[in-house]
Amino acid sequence: MKLLIFLISLIVLSIAPFIGETPLEIGKLFDPNAMEYLLFWDLRVPRVLVAFFSGAILALGGMVFQAVFRNSLTTPFTLGVSSGATLATAIGIVFLPASLAALSYLFSFAGAFSTILLLFLFARTLSATQTNSLLLIGIALSFFYSAALMVVYYLSDLEQSYSIIRFTMGSLNIVGFKSLYPVIAAALILLAVVSSYKKELKLILTSHENAFLKGIEIKKINLILLLFVSLSVGVCVSVVGPIGFIGLVIPHIIRLVYKQSSEKLILSVFYYGGIFLVLCDLIGRNLGAVSEVPIGVVTSFIGGPFFIYIILRRKRHHG
Amino acid sequence: MKLHVDTVTTSYLQNISFRVENENVVILGSNGAGKTTLSKIIVGLEENTNVYYEGEKISSLGAKRRCEIVNFVPSKLEVFDDYLDVEEFLQLSLLNGSTLREMDTILKQLEIEHLKSSPCKCISSGESQLVLFASGLLHNAELTIFDEPTANLDSDKKIKVYEALKKYAGWKIVITHDLNIAYKLGYRIIYLEHGKLIFDGSSDVFFTAANLERLFGNSIKRLEDYFMVNYR
Numbered sequence: 256m257k258l259l260i261f262l263i264s265l266i267v268l269s270i271a272p273f274i275g276e277t278p279l280e281i282g283k284l285f286d287p288n289a290m291e292y293l294l295f296w297d298l299r300v301p302r303v304l305v306a307f308f309s310g311a312i313l314a315l316g317g318m319v320f321q322a323v324f325r326n327s328l329t330t331p332f333t334l335g336v337s338s339g340a341t342l343a344t345a346i347g348i349v350f351l352p353a354s355l356a357a358l359s360y361l362f363s364f365a366g367a368f369s370t371i372l373l374l375f376l377f378a379r380t381l382s383a384t385q386t387n388s389l390l391l392i393g394i395a396l397s398f399f400y401s402a403a404l405m406v407v408y409y410l411s412d413l414e415q416s417y418s419i420i421r422f423t424m425g426s427l428n429i430v431g432f433k434s435l436y437p438v439i440a441a442a443l444i445l446l447a448v449v450s451s452y453k454k455e456l457k458l459i460l461t462s463h464e465n466a467f468l469k470g471i472e473i474k475k476i477n478l479i480l481l482l483f484v485s486l487s488v489g490v491c492v493s494v495v496g497p498i499g500f501i502g503l504v505i506p507h508i509i510r511l512v513y514k515q516s517s518e519k520l521i522l523s524v525f526y527y528g529g530i531f532l533v534l535c536d537l538i539g540r541n542l543g544a545v546s547e548v549p550i551g552v553v554t555s556f557i558g559g560p561f562f563i564y565i566i567l568r569r570k571r572h573h574g
Numbered sequence: 575m576k577l578h579v580d581t582v583t584t585s586y587l588q589n590i591s592f593r594v595e596n597e598n599v600v601i602l603g604s605n606g607a608g609k610t611t612l613s614k615i616i617v618g619l620e621e622n623t624n625v626y627y628e629g630e631k632i633s634s635l636g637a638k639r640r641c642e643i644v645n646f647v648p649s650k651l652e653v654f655d656d657y658l659d660v661e662e663f664l665q666l667s668l669l670n671g672s673t674l675r676e677m678d679t680i681l682k683q684l685e686i687e688h689l690k691s692s693p694c695k696c697i698s699s700g701e702s703q704l705v706l707f708a709s710g711l712l713h714n715a716e717l718t719i720f721d722e723p724t725a726n727l728d729s730d731k732k733i734k735v736y737e738a739l740k741k742y743a744g745w746k747i748v749i750t751h752d753l754n755i756a757y758k759l760g761y762r763i764i765y766l767e768h769g770k771l772i773f774d775g776s777s778d779v780f781f782t783a784a785n786l787e788r789l790f791g792n793s794i795k796r797l798e799d800y801f802m803v804n805y806r
Contacts, residue, residue: 325654458666460655461694464619464648469666469713470641516658 256512264530268307271533272299275540301435305494306427306536306550307529308435308442310501312491314528316484317502318517319449322459323477324390330502331488334393337497338400339370340489344496345407345419363422367489370396371482378478424549425496427536434494441487446525448483452476457518498532498551500558505531511565531558575716575745578626582615586769599747600756600777603766609749610649612766613719616747617646627717642670647710649722651702653694660697660705661690667709680708684734700726707735711742719747724755753794753801757781765789 272295273279283289284296317330331337343366351358377392408416429435449456455476458466466473505528509520517524532554539553577594587608603609614620618632618640625632627643635643653663664677681687684704689697697705703726710718723739724732736755739748750756756763756777763780765773773780773789780786786794795804 322654457658457662460653460658461663461666462652462654464646464652465666467619467637468617468641468645469669470637472637510657514657516655516662 260512260527264527267530267534267537268303271303271306271537274537275299297431301429301432302427302536303533305429305435305438306532308438309427309491309495309498309529310505310532311525311529312438312442312445312487313498313501314505314531315445315449315521315525316488317528318506318520318524319456319480319484320502321506322456322517323480324387325463326387326390327507328503329390331484332497332499332502333390333397334370334374334485335396335400336367336370336485336488337492337499338397338404340364340367340492341423341497342366342400342404342407343369344422344493345404345411348418348422349407349411349415361493363493364489367492368486370400371485371489374485375478375482378481421549422496423551425498425551425554427495427532427550429494437490438494441490442525445483445487446521449480449521452480453518453521456480456521457516460517496551498554500554500562501528501531504558504562507562508565576626576628577616577717578629579612579616580624580626582612582622582624584611584615584620584622586611587615588769590766590769590771592764592771592774594745594747594762596745598745598759598761599764600759600761601747601749601764601766602751602753602756605751606768607766608769609766610721613646613721613747613749617644617719619646641713641715643716644719645710645713645715645717646719647706647721647723649703649706649725650699651694651697651706656695657693658695659691659693660686663694663705664709664712667712669712670714672712672714677708677712680711680738683738684708684731700728700731703727704731704735707738711738714744717745717747718742719749721749722751723748724750724752757799757801 273281275294277294279291279295283291286292313330320329320331320334321327340363344363346366347358347362351362373396374389374393378389404419408419411419455466455471458469458471459473459477463473506517506520506524509524509527510517513520513523532550535553535557536550538557539548539550542548575594575596579590579592582590590608590612601609601612611620615622616625616632618625618635621633623631623633627635632640632644664681665674668674668677678687681690684707686701686704686708689701689705694702694705703723707720707723710720710723720739724735727735732752732755736758739746739759748755748759748761760777763773763775763777764771765780767789773785783796786796793804795802
């Protein structure tokens with residue numbers, strides 16, 4: 256089963272840049288004057304890469320949040336990070352002059368980042384065991400941001416509100432490698448940090464009390480993990496928009512397939528999170544509609560039912 | 575070993591003070607007397623600045639040092655991950671010089687070797703209590719607080735835990751409801767009731783007829799060296 260999935264993942268990854276609306280002639284891929292060259296190297300390859308590393312960040316981030324908050328339904332999105340980014344982007348779209356439209360990218364990152372700072376400010380006043388309170392604060396923030404987003408909608412014109420809606424649906428449409436680098440860097444840093452706290456993560460997976468008693472600075476480590484996850488998700492959202500469901504679905508599926516404790520699954524969750532988003536994008540691009548289906552819609556359409564199926568199957572196995 | 579609990583007061587506990595110096599202690603008390611709360615304060619799980627170990631505030635110790643000095647073995651095994659197994663759980667307690675070999679010896683002694691590869695979430699409450707007890711022995715802190723180590727066990731396992739407790743070389747505080755175990759251990763006894771320290775003294779004094787009557791009324795009946803619940 257594991258080997259089969261791995262082989263499928265390799266196939267998905269290798270064919271992904273070749274399949275699309277315009278068929279590619281392999282011979283022309285290395286001819287800089289051909290249209291194919293541009294299409295392949297400037298659009299398809301960066302797109303597959305951004306999908307892979309975004310999916311990886313969202314999946315690994317979800318797994319870490321679930322361990323720290325001891326709640327299998329937690330993802331960075333539940334804490335309002337994506338809502339913060341969305342709101343800030345919407346503000347950028349409505350209030351920035353069109354000539355500065357490129358700055359909306361910065362707005363989005365600032366929105367995600369300031370939400371994280373706000374959460375940390377609250378977290379400092381909570382004790383180590385009160386992680387649920389932080390979760391509630393995150394949910395409250397999300398609602399607050401949604402309300403503020405409505406106000407921005409109300410103030411926007413038709414074209415602007417269309418842009419806002421498109422951003423909230425998520426998009427992997429990037430051109431060239433420039434906006435790709437921050438996502439790759441964020442993903443690799445997150446992977447390195449989480450891997451370096453493997454032992455601590457294992458203790459957190461038992462209980463916070465146990466981790467505390469076994470000599471871990473539990474409060475500090477929780478904050479470090481949350482900070483790095485939030486930052487990388489902030490980078491990711493600012494480039495591809497809020498893409499839901501991966502942080503929830505992938506860690507669960509990987510756990511059910513591998514049947515191992517989560518700290519051993521860091522690399523698998525990272526890798527298959529990436530593969531899942533590449534696959535969703537592949538489907539979204541090739542459904543044959545006039546224009547592509549937004550990526551957030553695809554992940555939810557595939558992830559939702561599959562997740563319900565997995566949960567129902569698990570219930571039956573446990574009697 | 576020098577532990578000093580200096581007028582600890584919380585929303586529930588009232589002015590709890592005692593000193594423990596190179597001796598083992600049993601803490602007894604009715605349900606909700608504050609035994610577990612007091613223990614969590616001693617090990618630093620609940621913040622309180624009035625507990626000292628060798629003259630140092632426990633609350634200001636670094637995490638590493640704290641884990642060498644004190645440990646608390648809860649009465650319920652809490653594990654979030656669905657697949658973390660018993661062996662992995664116990665390996666996390668291989669601290670302060672404990673080895674894998676000692677782990678296997680303890681597992682054999684408590685007759686739970688067969689649980690090694692079972693996920694912690696799938697074992698019974700009695701089994702998980704034994705796993706926790708084993709983790710406490712392995713952690714090997716200078717002072718270990720065992721919270722009701724025999725509560726969910728059958729009589730055979732109670733004897734095994736009792737024997738292991740007796741044999742265990744580290745200093746210990748044992749919280750229990752079981753007067754028989756308290757009596758057999760023979761340690762100094764601290765008795766709590768509604769957040770107040772009611773008795774602090776030797777086992778001999780505690781188990782005099784007059785003291786038992788004062789604390790338990792006629793709900794306990796003594797038959798030679800055994801204590802029975804006096805169902806009426």
